[in-house]
Amino acid sequence: MENMGSWEQKNLINELTNGRELAKQLQIHLSVSSSSHDARESLVQKILTSYEKALSLLRCSGPVGEPQAAAAGGGGAVGIGMSESPRSLSGSPRSEDSDKEQEHKDGSRKRKTLPRWTKQVQMSLGPGPEGPLDDGFSWRKYGQKDILGAKYPRSYYKCTHRNAQGCLATKQVQRSDDDPTIFEITYRGRHTCTQVSQQIPPPAALPGNQGLMDSKDHQQFNLQPQQNQQQAQDMLLSFQSGLRVVTEGLDTPSDQAFPPFCFTSTSNIKVEEPGFSTSMMDNNIVGNFPTSFVSPAASGSNYFSMSSDQMNSLGGNQNLQAPEANLNEIISAAASTTNPQFEQFPFGSMEFDPNFNFDHLGFF
DNA sequence: CAGATTTGACCCCG
């Protein structure tokens, strides 16, 4: 994308370079029998982190699928936070305040337009009933509701930085009535808060091991890695256990990419979008997706070695139902964290710059 | 005391 900031580009390159270096290190480690498992794992995680960051950069740099922001026109491409009205600062406390600024449109409410995706997490045990639901972001609970037909109430969370930075991300946590150990977490909106990548550009690629996640204090540089470490772990976790992620109700117009897909090959993906029939997704998108849609993310995702064949083997060609049913076993292990990777930039939609074709980087 | 949670009421939308 042309509106990618220069430092972002640098950043991206740094990350990719970093990842490559790390991969090399890993390669060495693999060839050395004395290499410890921990060291290898550490490297893997760093690699994942690196690529995750790169992907994030790619996604966030484009006119991301943020309908409001995009619709807002030339105003502040990135500064979504600015457009958020603090609500209740002045004026009527309720109704037509917070929304209208972004809506500038009648019927369409944020409620409808915000993209959302759902994942189901099972925690067979765990310290607390919901303690494990930490996904790396700081959420603040703002409501709880009894849902008709559901045994358990639904909890509503919003990003802690909502006021400070106008981060619109929210999530709902609903415990399954069938299996109380299963939590269905619906995410909405993306995080625009700083814990993503809008930080000061990292100094440089640090090919070496950056201290084994000891100092978590310096958010500048550690926040992201820290975040990603979790992600990496989580990704690994989801690989093993088949975390199930259901994406639905993307608000992005059809000309947008389907970013959430990028990552979700770890599990079942279901996208439901108004105007986009589910069956269509099941029958077509899923089938084509690995080759056409996944553009940057999947083709470049190291952690998704899952090929289209595999995707298809999951039943992608026919429909998603069958595999979904089969894979119904979600995380059985203690899922201390859920897949935060999507929160980062779930909706990156950007054309993939050929120059950035990951395939040419020859990683792995 | 600041920030998080609880909780009842309000509002949107189907």
Added chain:
DNA sequence: CGGGGTCAAATCTG
């Protein structure tokens, strides 16, 4: 009209 989502005052907690 009612269900679901959100707000915000009250309350709790570290």
